[in-house]
Amino acid sequence: MRKLLYRTEEETVVYDNVLEGLYSLYKTYILDLEKEFMYYHFYKPLLTSGDFLSKPMILLLGQYSTGKTTFIKHLIEKEYCGMRIGPEPTTDKFVAVMYNEKEQLIPGNALVSDITKPFSQLESFGNSFLSKLECSNTSSEVLKSVTIIDTPGVLSGIKQISRGYDFEKVIYWFAQRVDLILLIFDAHKLDISDEFRRCIQAIKGQDSKIRIILNKADTINTQQLMRVYGSLMWSLGIVINTPEVNRVYIGSFWDKKLMHDENRTIFEEEASDLYKEISKIPRNSTMVRLNDFIKRCRTLKVHIYLLTHLRKKLPFFKKFLNKRKIVNSLEKIYEEVSKDYNLPLGDFPPVQFMKEKLLDMDWMRIPKLETKKIDRINKVLNTHIPQLLEMIPKESVTVEVSRFENQEGTIVENKLTPFLELTSGEIPLWVKQKYLLSPIDTSKYSDDFYKLGPDDFGKLSGEQVKQDLIKSKLPSAVLHKIWNLADITEDGYLDLFEYSLARHFIEMKIEGFDLPAKVPKDIIK
Structure with a gap:
């Protein structure tokens, strides 16, 4: 129209x-x-439709095992097609994680042949690079508004070897075209290798796009976190030669229990700020x-x-x-x-x-x-x-952007957060039988419910329940999703059944299973 x-x-x-x-x-x-x-001889290549009409992009950079791929899983709430996670360098390719209802992997040569996507110019890097490039079509609400670029872990020290293509030039190519660059550091590995240093120097001139994430921060206590943060800023000050201070987000962007729960409030606020930053990208993309x-x-x-x-x-x-x-x-x-x-x-x-x-x-x-x-x-x-x-x-606001605009952060209150909408994958049958195919026994949780002091209508407020739920030490983002599942009436309060539902899903998550996208009918009496 x-x-x-x-x-x-x-x-x-x-x-x-x-x-x-x-x-x-x-x-x-x-x-x-x-x-x-001959503009292309001096500056950038000629543009295609994909350069104008494609979704805004986010580039993730970091040394191996800093949590780049896990961050994507946390963000889109599911594993993308072809994803691998491990302590060793597992992601050995550049992966464009894009939205598509039909989930599949598209190899590099086929990807650059599609001029409707913004990657056709990568053909100039040759087959050595194209064999290390692929597109992962994944169905996720988040990917309706942004494309995320996962990158190979940057090697450190003597582990650096030839990749068969110019890694820094590829990073430079992406840095020029993306809307946001996330440099991810592990709280236990702050050393900046020669290759990572060259990558950071390759994106010089894109300072306004760069944000830094200090990941896995729950694995250290408050005093250690202060020291690590200071060390990180000192190291970055040597590599990023700019008078402006880059924004650093501190947190643990995964779904595991927090090892050190004392910094939960900081992690909540930092995660909320980061999600707001990401939510602005689709709205600002046209102007950029x-x-x-x-x-x-x-x-x-x-x-x-x-x-x-x-x-x-x-x-x-x-x-x-x-x-x-x-x-x-x-x-x-x-x-x-x-x-x-x-x-x-x-x-x-x-x-x-x-x-x-x-x-x-x-x-x-x-x-x-x-x-x-x-x-x-x-x-x-x-x-x-x-x-x-x-x-x-x-210009009309698109459905994708409107999904972001209700983002309220990751606090455990009844604030709808479509950005964190559940899109988990298939749940094994035996897990369904244990957690999702039989009615919940509310008597199991009734004593805890009444100790919290429900009101005259037999309901607990979000603030009352929050203090109880955080005892699980699950990340606030996960508890937020559990609240949205449990609050069936969507009134901002939990009755006994809804409270039992929340506790039930907490147990399910602590055992390591994905939450359902919606509450199954079989567990509702």
Whole structure:
């Protein structure tokens, strides 16, 4: 259904959404100019529909066994197709975890052939890399709004070996395109290996996207946690050379019992902040891509003026000698072009980078400057982009984003959290028979219920029940899901049966089994 409409002096424009509008502008006005002036030789490759219309992405980076894959399982509440977890380096591939009702693995070569996905440019890294790339189609509510990139564990010390492809360049490629980068550290392994150091340096320039997670923090006590946090910040200060402080989230992002329960409140608040950060990504994605598109257009405009200016300076005879001489005076030429065409010097690429690229190309292939070509870029920047900016607040909020907007964190209260909606996998039959196929015996829990002091209506408030449930030492995220299952009436209170239901599910989880997606009819009297 068509939703967005605006008018220019020459035409009436109608799009389904802002991102479709951006893609249409790129194909109509920009793509041919990028090809003609060899933009891809100097900067980024040509864009496809997948670069505009795909879901926002989150990149996970960390040394092996820091909990990257387990974090994804915790986030989407199920194992993704092809997932492996272990203390050794188990994830040996780049895995794009994407939403699809039909769960399957797609190998790298097939993935890059699909231009509707944003990975087609990875083909340039060759078969050695593509054999280590795959897409995991997984059915999860969270994945309806974001795509998560799981990465191989970064090796440490003498364990580093050749991977057969340029690992840092692949990381750089993803870092440029994702919306959020999560650097995950294990509270017991804070050393930053040479390879991890190079990875962090490869994502330099993407500082606004970087967030840091200190994982498995429940395995140490409060005093140790203070020391570990200080050590982590000191180590990062050496590697990440920036005056700004990166946000560090402290917690244990798994479903196991907390070993040290004293920091539960901190873990709750930190997890809540992280989930809110992730929940903003789909809402901000359109503006981020619009901003990147504007930067690309401005860079292309400078690129065209610069190349055509250099072409005019190159005489037909003694081309090679004059070419090197001109390149060596590139700083002066930058100033000339900036002054002649009223372009800010901040839009020009680094001089050394440009020198290397210019010496490696045939200047005779540079087309002549035509005003109408620059006018096409100006029309996009001055006419179409302002109209699209006005359309963003009017654009309909998608179902996926609305699911995130009720996120309230992970406290054990009756606050619906669709972000943590249960999507667990199949439960074994014998577990069903023990926990899900027979009515609950409320007499087993009645003494504990009445000790908590129910009101005149025979119900306990969320605050009363919270203090009782946290004795299980299960993470607050798990207890939150148990509350949402147990509160059948959705009134924010638990009666005896609902309280018994909550205790029943706690026992089930402590024994290591996944919770059901909804309360089975067989256990309700």
